[in-house]
Amino acid sequence: MAIRQILRRSFSNERRLAEVPKGHVAVYVGDNEKRRFVIPVAYLNHPSFQELLFQAEEEFGFNHPMGGLTIPCSEDLFVDLISGLSTR
Known part of the structure; x- marks a missing residue:
């Protein structure tokens, strides 16, 4: 039973990470290791x-x-x- 709960929790966390709010887009940035940013589409x-x-x-x-x-x-x-775009 505990394993099922852990798996459910990890799958729901993955879904949350994959979600992008309406009006935003996910981009990956970085030289070696890429980091995910969610930014407004207006940018x-x-x-x-x-x-x-x-x-x-x-x-x-x-x-x-x-x-x-x-x-x-x-x-x-x-x-x-x-940061510069978000202050405008």
């Missing part, structure tokens, strides 16, 4: 973010290694960019 239209999307297209095309949108930049640079 995708910002010129700075458009440049990152262009770099992603150049590097990965439509074959993203994480199975989702992968942004080819450091996590620090991405966090700085997102």
